[in-house]
Amino acid sequence: MIHGIASAKSVYKVKCESLDACPESVVGLNYDGKSVCTGVLVAEDIVATNLHCIPEDLRQGNDVSCKGRITVTFPASRSREEQFEDCEQVKWVSPQLKDTPLTPDWAFLKLSKKAPRMYAPINTSGISDGEILTIFKIDPTDKGTGILRKVSCPAIQNSLANPFFVGVKSPILAMVPCESIKGNSGSPLMSSSMEVKGLLNSSGTASDVNLKKAPFYHVSFGSNFACLNIPGLAVANAPHPDCNKSIVSENIRTAASTLISRFTDPLMKSFNSDVNTELNKLHTQSKFVILWDVDQKNKAFDGIQTRVSDVGFKPSCINFKKEKMRLKQGALQTGLVTYNLDFLEWGLEIHLDGSGRPRAELVPKKTQSTLQFSPAHLTTGQPVNFKYGNQSFTLPFCEDIKNLTAAK
Incomplete structure (x- = not known):
């Protein structure tokens, strides 16, 4: 039985690779029936994903209607049936994206109703050097479906893969080695206690940080939730001074x-x-x-x-x-x-x-x-x-x- 069926064009079928590693908070996200990302339920009716995962005309501010534009898919697990829910509002968004992957990239979507699922709470304590993060990501297939997989990646500070990641509260982190593909954007970065410490933004290479060549490979970037300041959802006790700093490509070499x-x-x-x-x-x-x-x-x-x-x-x-x-x-x-x-x-x-x-x-x-x-x-x-x-x-x-x- 399928609950909460949305319009047919926006259905994104998602299956868990392993039912033993299938958290009920992770969702597949589909907008305008053509593009897919990953997201995570962080409150009863709030899903977190990347800003670049929603249509451009919905990125301009808070409380923007997303009715009929975005749906989310909760895959079936051992205890839950497959479920679809509609997006009601783009509730909160990060500042507009810049010309570099080293930019905070998040959006919080309010669903049309509360989801009967356990949500994963947000943790704003920051991300330590060498911390192992568990990532639940949905890999799209050529059949139009998605496979939810679990991987682990180390957060690496003081690396030229991301020279801005120098402390636990730096706004953008680097994970090396960590492979990600299109469709993984918005995947939750989980702590050992299954709290959401950030979101996967994108993958990168040495050229993204103005290096011709470097030994690191399969680097992925993520938004650190230590920089969040959303009353009623997530408030950081001591935001990093760089949280509101605009990062553009010419700053990277410096x-x-x-x-x-x-x-x-x-x-x-x-x-x-x-x-x-x-x-x-x-x-x-x-x-x-x-x-x-x-x-x-x-x-x-x-x-x-x-x-x-x-x-x-x-x-x-x-x-x-x-x-x-x-x-x-x-x-x-x-x-x-x-x-x-x-x-x-x-x-x-x-x-x-x-x-x-x-x-x-x-x-x-x-x-x-x-x-x-x-x-x-x-x-x-x-x-x-x-x-x-x-x-x-x-x-x-x-x-x-x-x-x-x-x-x-």
């Missing part, structure tokens, strides 16, 4: 850089000390004839290359007074002067684990090079050619640089 900095910044204190040590070593080895600068070359991390910064040294200027050089002209050597240099250079490497979480590492490299120049050329007062390893530099006198700076 957020990714900020996340990477959290792993690289702790290395910088010891690194700066090491750099100063090597600078002093170079000055000593070159008899303070030359002053040296740090030579750092950076490139943005795109998920492919691991080495994002190379730190070396380059000669800066001649540390002699020209006037003193002229007085000593007759005593200067005519051949080449060679200094053998032995020092460390570094590379900053970023590595991602299989969940897209970065790890930073400073990799030292022992470097040996030579510095050569003709002392007689110092007396001209003109920039002097120096050979440093395989490179050639034309160096000014340090006093000329200081004079130029002072004149400005």
Whole structure:
């Protein structure tokens, strides 16, 4: 026997893959007889699903009629018969969707009558790093029916899969690995006590967060119900400051850089000390004839290359007074002067684990090079050619640089 039959065009038949894993709160959702999603009963007559799962003309605000447009299907279980119910109102909706999957995406639908089913209460406590979420999702088939399945996915914070998911109350979470397909949108993210902590929004790839390539795969995004503030349904005690923040695609790269900095910044204190040590070593080895600068070359991390910064040294200027050089002209050597240099250079490497979480590492490299120049050329007062390893530099006198700076 089928209860609550709606119009034939909007019926979405759903069956449970396993009757032992078939919560009576999970529903199949159909709108305008052509598109399907998943949803969950969170009160006697309220179903939660994604905003993108309802027609665009019904997304514009609260208390919008959805009569004759949306139906939900409660599949048969061991204790319940299959049941269909009509949508009465789109009761509450999230802010309008942006150009990224990292956007809160939810809608609460009021049914035309109370459903004789046990609902799953909402939990606004937030989602922890590594928390295993149970997802009840409905996979559409090519026969126009849906199969309700149970899967588990880990919530992963501090991952480049979603650089905005950095705390239990961040509005959008990432689950890695976690595969989802079209029709799974709106699936409930359940706690171990079968409370609804959020909704599955969409699946994504590295390109969704501006990375060309990354080791994570089958990443899914979800809306965290810790950000809900709906009186009488779900009120968060302490909403995250970012809950009302608009996330657009151009913010993603900045957020990714900020996340990477959290792993690289702790290395910088010891690194700066090491750099100063090597600078002093170079000055000593070159008899303070030359002053040296740090030579750092950076490139943005795109998920492919691991080495994002190379730190070396380059000669800066001649540390002699020209006037003193002229007085000593007759005593200067005519051949080449060679200094053998032995020092460390570094590379900053970023590595991602299989969940897209970065790890930073400073990799030292022992470097040996030579510095050569003709002392007689110092007396001209003109920039002097120096050979440093395989490179050639034309160096000014340090006093000329200081004079130029002072004149400005």
